[in-house]
Structures are given as structure tokens and as C-alpha cells.
Amino acid sequence: MELLPSQRSKYANDIEGEMDLSWWRNFTIESRSIFGMDPDNAFMAGYDHGKGCGTVHVSNRHITVGKKFFLWGNFPEAHVWDKVLTDNDGPYLELMVGCWSDNQPDYSWIAPYETRRVKQFWFPVKGIGGVKNVTIDGAVNVDRTAPDKLLVGFHSTRVLKGCSIIVSSCSSAYRILFEERGVAIGPDAPWCKTIAVRADLPDQAFTASIADASGKVFLTYTPVGPDPREPLPPKVANPKPPKEYTSAELAYETGLRLDQFHNGLIDPVPYYKRSLEIDPDYTRANVAMGVRLAKEGSFAEAKPYLEKAVARATQNFTRALDAAPEYYLALVERHLGNLKRAEDLFWRCTWRQTYKKESFVELARMASLRGDFAEALARIDDALALGQEEAKLWTMKGLFLRRLGNAAASDPFVVRASESCKSESPATPAACFDRAIALDPLEYWAVVARDGLDAAEKNRGIKAQQLLECVSDFWGIGLWDDVIALCDAALARAAAEKPFRTGTEPLPLTETVAACNSYRNALFGIFKGAALLCKAKDPSNQSAANQSFQNADAMPTDYVFPNRLEEEEALRMAVAAAPELPNLWYYLGCCEWNHDRKDAALEDWRRCIALNPSHALALRCIGFGLSHPGTYFTNTGVPSGVPSREAYDFYIRSLEADPTNFRTLDEASKLAEKLDLPVEERVALLEKYRATAEQYDACMLRLAYALNAVGRFSDAHAILTGRRFHVWEGADGLLAPFVDACLGLGREAMAKGKFAEALALFEESTTYPENLQAGRPGDAGTEPKSRYFMAQCHKALGDDAGYRAELENSLKGWIHAGEMDYWRIKALRELGRDNECAPLVAELRQAIAELETPAPEVISAYAKFAGDNSAMERAAKARSQATALRALLHEVIQS
Numbered sequence: 001m002e003l004l005p006s007q008r009s010k011y012a013n014d015i016e017g018e019m020d021l022s023w024w025r026n027f028t029i030e031s032r033s034i035f036g037m038d039p040d041n042a043f044m045a046g047y048d049h050g051k052g053c054g055t056v057h058v059s060n061r062h063i064t065v066g067k068k069f070f071l072w073g074n075f076p077e078a079h080v081w082d083k084v085l086t087d088n089d090g091p092y093l094e095l096m097v098g099c100w101s102d103n104q105p106d107y108s109w110i111a112p113y114e115t116r117r118v119k120q121f122w123f124p125v126k127g128i129g130g131v132k133n134v135t136i137d138g139a140v141n142v143d144r145t146a147p148d149k150l151l152v153g154f155h156s157t158r159v160l161k162g163c164s165i166i167v168s169s170c171s172s173a174y175r176i177l178f179e180e181r182g183v184a185i186g187p188d189a190p191w192c193k194t195i196a197v198r199a200d201l202p203d204q205a206f207t208a209s210i211a212d213a214s215g216k217v218f219l220t221y222t223p224v225g226p227d228p229r230e231p232l233p234p235k236v237a238n239p240k241p242p243k244e245y246t247s248a249e250l251a252y253e254t255g256l257r258l259d260q261f262h263n264g265l266i267d268p269v270p271y272y273k274r275s276l277e278i279d280p281d282y283t284r285a286n287v288a289m290g291v292r293l294a295k296e297g298s299f300a301e302a303k304p305y306l307e308k309a310v311a312r313a314t315q316n317f318t319r320a321l322d323a324a325p326e327y328y329l330a331l332v333e334r335h336l337g338n339l340k341r342a343e344d345l346f347w348r349c350t351w352r353q354t355y356k357k358e359s360f361v362e363l364a365r366m367a368s369l370r371g372d373f374a375e376a377l378a379r380i381d382d383a384l385a386l387g388q389e390e391a392k393l394w395t396m397k398g399l400f401l402r403r404l405g406n407a408a409a410s411d412p413f414v415v416r417a418s419e420s421c422k423s424e425s426p427a428t429p430a431a432c433f434d435r436a437i438a439l440d441p442l443e444y445w446a447v448v449a450r451d452g453l454d455a456a457e458k459n460r461g462i463k464a465q466q467l468l469e470c471v472s473d474f475w476g477i478g479l480w481d482d483v484i485a486l487c488d489a490a491l492a493r494a495a496a497e498k499p500f501r502t503g504t505e506p507l508p509l510t511e512t513v514a515a516c517n518s519y520r521n522a523l524f525g526i527f528k529g530a531a532l533l534c535k536a537k538d539p540s541n542q543s544a545a546n547q548s549f550q551n552a553d554a555m556p557t558d559y560v561f562p563n564r565l566e567e568e569e570a571l572r573m574a575v576a577a578a579p580e581l582p583n584l585w586y587y588l589g590c591c592e593w594n595h596d597r598k599d600a601a602l603e604d605w606r607r608c609i610a611l612n613p614s615h616a617l618a619l620r621c622i623g624f625g626l627s628h629p630g631t632y633f634t635n636t637g638v639p640s641g642v643p644s645r646e647a648y649d650f651y652i653r654s655l656e657a658d659p660t661n662f663r664t665l666d667e668a669s670k671l672a673e674k675l676d677l678p679v680e681e682r683v684a685l686l687e688k689y690r691a692t693a694e695q696y697d698a699c700m701l702r703l704a705y706a707l708n709a710v711g712r713f714s715d716a717h718a719i720l721t722g723r724r725f726h727v728w729e730g731a732d733g734l735l736a737p738f739v740d741a742c743l744g745l746g747r748e749a750m751a752k753g754k755f756a757e758a759l760a761l762f763e764e765s766t767t768y769p770e771n772l773q774a775g776r777p778g779d780a781g782t783e784p785k786s787r788y789f790m791a792q793c794h795k796a797l798g799d800d801a802g803y804r805a806e807l808e809n810s811l812k813g814w815i816h817a818g819e820m821d822y823w824r825i826k827a828l829r830e831l832g833r834d835n836e837c838a839p840l841v842a843e844l845r846q847a848i849a850e851l852e853t854p855a856p857e858v859i860s861a862y863a864k865f866a867g868d869n870s871a872m873e874r875a876a877k878a879r880s881q882a883t884a885l886r887a888l889l890h891e892v893i894q895s
Contacts, residue, residue: 029778043134053126066098077775127190128153147199153192162213242274369478391440398432487528525552530570553581582611616658623650643674662696713744759793780813851882
């Protein structure tokens with residue numbers, strides 16, 4: 001039983017003490033993620049006691065160490081998600097596991113060309129009243145349902161007959177309490193009974209077991225009691241500002257953890273740089289910086305860091321224990337064209353186990369790029385001798401054998417070239433491809449190499465992206481003919497496709513799927529042209545390459561998302577050969593932005609619009625780039641975005657060029673808020689492109705907020721009651737403008753003396769329309785404000801009882817410190833209970849103080865949701881809220 005102090009909820013009586021978190025029903029105020037780590041058992045389970053069934057997971061507990069469940073909770077706001085995320089099945093609970101990770105699976109490390117395998121078993125259970133232990137053979141439940149009653153249930157994953165079930169007690173001496181033989185059990189035939197036990201014995205005195213017909217016990221369980229001595233793991237500490245670290249190692253480790261978590265809010269680079277301020281030659285920090293820059297394609301900038309790392313690790317002619325500095329420097333040197341040095345460094349890495357296999361793979365790729373397939377085969381054999389489980393390596397071997405031909409591959413000189421040749425190794429291309437696919441049925445590259453594109457494209461997700469990944473694989477080993485053939489196949493399919501519609505109307509689902517699966521992607525033409533340039537230096541290839549680039553530039557930019565380093569390499573060749581083509585510069589800028597080279601991206605997008613001033617996407621990208629310079633999120637005092645009129649003007653130009661792009665409109669209107677442009681101007685922008693705004697909930701929600709701000713409550717109300725909004729996980733903001741619109745209309749009606757009409761509007765403000773996908777929260781929400789105005793309407797209508805009742809209603813439930821304190825103070829004063837106001841005044845002061853407290857230099861490394869994560873946005877929002885609350889506090893004090 002897991003306990004925590006009881007939660008205060010408007011929808012349950014406040015409970016003193018603790019509540020059992022193993023039951024969904026007890027989460028009466030908020031959603032919750034609960035994590036487990038380093039478990040003593042190999043299973044995780046969830047059981048629906050109402051339906052008498054559940055889901056269980058079994059895996060090696062030493063590998064699958066991270067376990068988690070998430071639920072929305074048991075209160076009206078949470079129940080909204082029942083409809084959003086299930087058809088008609090009510091609440092749900094997410095069960096999640098992480099392998100080689102204490103948490104979610106992206107929080108782990110994996111080496112280049114490393115393959116990991118784990119077996120996991122998910123299966124349903126039913127009819128046993130709960131789950132206490134699970135193996136791959138089934139599940140068992142032992143539950144004390146009454147002081148003298150013990151429920152015992154078994155559910156197996158196989159059909160078994162002649163089983164024996166025994167429930168025993170070992171309180172003082174072992175004795176059998178219950179026994180049943182000849183039991184038939186199976187996936188569709190659980191066994192469950194309640195037996196009588198001694199009330200004075202603890203749960204831990206009982207053991208339930210089931211044995212098969214041979215007498216082998218395959219499921220057993222003895223209840224485990226809580227261990228009050230077992231401490232909770234320590235809280236994870238938020239990173240300190242980089243300057244506060246005085247240890248090079250600690251600064252480095254802090255950055256490394258942020259890297260490991262792929263943290264989108266805090267940049268690890270300042271921590272690496274702080275480490276290097278303390279010790280400029282610190283090997284690991286230099287490697288970390290070099291690797292980050294190399295991943296971004298900034299190879300020249302990465303090289304000095306890796307040179308320093310190698311220099312320290314190998315000083316005094318040392319062969320370093322860890323080959324990482326030399327391996328990554330070799331990768332950088334290869335990309336910079338320093339092939340001899342790269343080869344020398346890779347061979348040095350083969351002296352040690354760390355990066356030995358990876359280095360043989362890179363040596364094989366280098367040999368293939370220069371057309372030496374015998375050397376490439378020898379080196380890939382060396383790599384396979386160190387790890388036979390890598391599907392991609394078997395694909396490479398098959399391709400090298402294919403290029404050599406079977407006869408050449410059996411040449412003894414070729415065979416002897418391998419340092420670790422194994423005679424049993426598959427020696428034909430087909431056998432190698434078969435081995436790759438057997439190891440990984442999703443190994444797309446091997447399927448394409450063995451069976452062609454027709455076989456590979458079946459049930460493979462987004463077809464163009466899968467094929468581009470495969471094209472990149474061929475590109476990386478210099479098989480230019482294969483690159484050209486695959487690109488030609490993709491372009492032929494694109495030419496035969498039905499054009500997908502674009503414009504103001506959303507695509508039907510079937511056409512959306514077809515568009516996402518389209519091969520109409522300019523990158524195939526760009527790869528083809530670049531491969532033609534690589535293949536041979538003759539005029540006909542140059543002419544064919546230029547034609548391919550021109551064809552690619554003429555293709556639609558929809559669904560083209562350049563992001564791979566191989567794509568950037570091909571694009572650089574393309575812009576060098578055909579600098580007059582604007583779309584090529586646009587695509588190159590997208591690659592550079594993705595690789596965190598923001599200035600280069602902006603420069604290339606500007607080149608694009610110099611060639612095509614109406615290029616809507618490039619204009620939008622410049623607007624975005626200017627308002628988000630530098631690292632997107634940071635905790636070092638640099639704002640995540642610098643709003644500027646120049647950026648906004650590029651957005652306006654983009655909308656003029658393409659009025660149908662609702663993302664552009666959303667970003668433009670968001671930037672207008674940051675620029676604090678007059679709200680009338682913001683309304684005008686959204687209304688000018690109203691048809692586009694209608695396509696996107698965020699635009700219409702922003703319009704509703706703006707209409708409220710200019711006093712057009714009726715128009716805002718019409719939007720918020722006439723449109724079905726869809727909420728994403730972590731989103732909020734749908735209910736607030738609805739409440740404001742109702743209150744605004746109500747106050748307008750009051751001003752005209754229409755108190756009955758006003759009362760109905762104030763009552764409406766306390767509802768939660770289904771079209772907003774918003775539910776009643778666990779706290780009082782904004783009801784104190786609505787109820788106060790409802791009381792004033794009753795008073796004006798001569799209903800003194802109703803007046804006092806609504807004032808009392810405004811005091812119900814708990815509230816967060818802030819504006820609602822003000823309305824409760826007013827209600828208390830009207831009720832003549834001034835002596836109760838002091839705590840609320842104190843809460844109001846506290847809320848102001850918290851809002852005015854300077855934002856910490858380091859934001860939470862673990863905040864994942866909400867739109868105001870950046871330091872600048874949070875600070876601006878806090879200042880605005882604090883100003884509003886100060887005005888309310890002043891009024892309270894003066895009155």
C-alpha cells in the first residue's frame with residue numbers, strides 16, 4: 001500500500017491522514033505520474049476491478065528497471081480526457097516501462113552501431129480479483145478481503161490440466177489450509193476462490209502456489225509487508241547556474257545529464273564551457289563539445305575541442321584507455337576531407353576495445369567511398385567478428401560482396417585481408433541480406449537491397465522518409481548508382497501520384513494520409529543530382545545533375561523537411577552547382593536551423609527571398625529565426641526569443657504571399673502579443689485572415705482572448721460556444737476566455753439593469769461546455785468571482801436569500817493564492833465577517849510577492865508542458881499578473 005497525505009478536493013470531504021495511491025479512485029484533485037525504479041520483481045500490472053480484468057508486463061528486472069504509470073485522476077476535469085482519449089470506455093491508466101533506463105527510454109545511452117535486445121511480455125489477465133505476482137507463466141492474486149477471508153486467484157498463459165493449488169500457513173509451523181487437485185486452467189479459464197483463514201494471522205503468514213501435473217510450481221506468492229525503514233530515493237537536484245560550479249567534473253557531469261535527457265529547456269553547452277573555463281584541457285568536456293558540434297555539422301568548429309581532448313589523453317606518447325577522443329576526431333577529419341589522418345586515427349582506435357568495432361565500420365565506409373570494395377569487405381568482416389548482431393553491418397557486407405561479385409569475394413587475397421575472418425560467415429549477398437533481416441525484420445536497407453523498393457515500402461510508415469533514410473545509407477558508402485536508382489524510382493512514383501489539394505480547406509483524412517505518404521519530395525531530385533556529380537566528372541553528368549536540381553526546385557515544398565547531415569551535404573553540392581534556384585537555399589537553411597546553426601540558416605533564407613521575394617515559407621522562417629536567435633531555450637539569462645518588429649514584418653509578408661498558412665498566422669499573432677502591439681491591431685490581423693484562423697484552434701482561441709480584451713464579449717462568446725476545440729496534453733487556456741466572455745456580457749447586462757439576463761450569464765460562466773473539452777477542476781476555479789456577481793444580481797432582484805446564499809457559495813472549496821482571494825474578501829465583508837479577511841489579504845500579498853520575486857536564473861529542468869517555459873515569457877506574465885493583483889490589493893486596503 002502506497003500512502004500520501006490526503007488531497008484537498010472540492011468533490012470529496014477533506015480527509016485527515018493518508019490515502020492509498022494504489023487505487024485510481026483516490027486521485028481526486030490532479031493527474032499523477034508515479035515512477036518505480038530498481039524493482040525487486042520482474043512485473044508491472046494494472047487491474048480494472050469493475051471489469052475484472054487487466055494488463056500485465058513481464059521482463060528482466062535488471063534490464064527493465066524503469067516503470068511508470070500515469071492517470072488523469074478521478075474528478076470532473078480529469079474525466080474530460082475519458083472522452084478525448086477513449087471512444088466510450090471511461091478512464092484509462094497508462095503503463096510504461098523503460099529498458100536500460102531508470103525512467104523513459106530516451107534517457108539512456110547507446111553507442112554507434114550498437115544493437116540491444118530485450119524480451120518483454122505483455123498479456124491480459126482476468127477473473128482473479130487483482131494482481132500480486134506475475135511471471136511469463138501467468139499471474140497470481142492473494143488478497144485479504146475480510147479478517148477471516150483470503151481471496152486466491154490464478155491465471156495462466158498456457159492451457160494446463162491436472163494442476164494442484166495449495167494455500168499454506170507458516171505462522172508457527174507449516175500447515176496446508178487449502179488444497180485442490182486436478183485443476184484445469186488456461187488463458188480463458190482463470191481459477192479464483194475465497195477461503196477461510198485465521199483472523200489473528202498477518203497477511204505475510206499465507207502462501208498460495210500452483211503446480212503443473214508434473215508437480216513443478218510455476219506460480220507462487222506470499223504477501224509482502226511495507227518496510228518502514230526503506231527510504232525513498234533522494235530528490236533529483238535541479239542544475240545550478242553554470243558559474244556556481246567550481247569543479248570541472250561536476251560542471252561537465254551536469255551538462256552531460258542534460259544531454260542524456262535531450263532536455264529541451266536547458267542548454268548543456270554553458271556547463272561544458274564552464275568546465276573548460278576551470279580546466280581548458282579537460283578531456284571529457286572537450287569531447288562533449290566536439291561531439292555536439294559534429295552532430296550539428298559544424299566540423300571545423302568541433303575539431304579544436306577534439307584536438308585538445310586527444311592531446312591530453314595521449315600526452316607523453318600514451319595510448320589512451322578510452323578511444324573516444326580519437327574516434328570522434330577521426331569522424332570530424334573525414335568530414336573535413338582529411339582522409340589520411342582520419343584513417344590513421346581510426347586504425348589507432350582498433351587497438352582497444354572501446355570504439356574498435358565502430359572504427360572498423362568507418363574504415364569500411366571510407367574504403368567503399370573510394371571504390372576499394374575488397375578493403376571495405378575486409379574491414380566490415382573485422383567489425384562483424386566483434387559483434388555479429390548488427391543488422392546494418394550485414395547489409396553493408398552484402399552490398400560489398402555484390403559490388404565485388406561472388407568470384408572476387410572468394411579470392412584468398414580478399415579473404416586474408418580481413419584481420420578476423422570467420423569461415424562460417426555468410427559469403428553471398430543474399431545470405432547477408434537474409435541474416436540482416438532475420439536479426440531485424442524492420443531493417444529497411446536490407447529489404448531494399450534484397451527485394452527492391454516494391455517490397456520495402458509495404459507497411460513502412462511515411463514512405464518518403466523511410467526511403468530517404470535508405471538513400472542516406474547508400475550515400476554514406478558511396479554507392480552512387482544505387483542512390484540514383486532509388487531516387488529515380490521515387491520520382492517516378494511521385495509523377496504517377498494524384499496531386500494532393502492545398503488551400504483554405506483542410507484535407508479529408510484519406511487525402512491527408514496520401515499526402516503524408518507521397519514521394520513528391522524534392523530531396524530525391526537533390527540527392528540524384530549530387531550523386532551524379534559524385535559519380536564521375538564528365539560534362540554529361542554535370543548537365544544531368546543541373547537538370548535534376550532544376551526539377552527538384554520546381555517541386556512543391558509541402559512535406560519536405562530536410563534534417564539529415566547527408567541531406568545537407570547534398571544540398572551544399574546543389575547550391576554550389578545551381579545557386580540561382582531559390583528552393584535549394586530554403587532547404588539548406590532548414591537543415592542548418594535544425595543543426596543549430598541559426599545565423600547560417602537566416603543567411604540562406606535571405607538568399608532564397610532575394611531570388612523569390614514571395615517565398616512564403618522562407619519569409620516565415622526568417623520571422624521565426626529573428627524572434628528566436630541563439631539557443632532556443634536557455635537558463636543562462638539569454639532570452640529564448642527576442643521579439644522584434646522586423647521579425648513581425650517578415651511574418652506579415654509571408655501571410656501576404658500565402659494567406660492560407662495557419663501556422664504562420666498563429667506565430668505572427670503570438671509574436672504580436674510579445675511585442676505588446678495594440679490589441680485592436682491583433683484583432684484586425686486575425687479577422688483579416690479569419691478563414692485561415694478557422695483552421696486552427698490556437699488561432700481562434702487567441703482571437704477570443706483578444707476580442708474579450710477589446711470588450712467584444714459577444715463575438716468571443718460566439719466563438720467559444722460555437723466551435724469544438726481539441727485539447728492537447730499539457731495544454732490549458734480554453735476555459736478562461738469563456739468565463740471572461742460570460743462575465744463581460746453579464747456585467748454589460750447589469751449596467752443596463754437586465755439583472756435576470758445577467759444572472760443567467762454569470763451562471764453560464766460556472767459551466768464547462770463539452771465543446772471546450774474542459775472539466776470542473778479539483779479546486780474552486782474562478783467560481784468565487786462568478787458567485788459574487790450572481791449574488792449582486794439576486795440582491796438587485798430583491799432576493800435576499802439568494803444573495804446571501806451565493807455569497808456563501810463563493811467561499812466554498814479551496815483556492816490558489818491570487819485573484820480569487822479578492823472576491824472572497826468582498827463576499828466576507830458583505831456578509832459582515834470582516835474578521836475572517838486577514839488570511840485572505842495575507843494570501844493576496846503572498847501571491848504578489850511570489851510573482852514579483854525575480855525569476856531564477858535556472859529554470860526547472862523537468863518542466864515539460866505549458867507555453868510560458870522561457871524565462872522571458874514567464875517574467876512578462878508574472879509582471880502583468882502582479883500589477884493586476886496590486887491594484888486589487890490597493891482597493892481592498894482602501895475600502
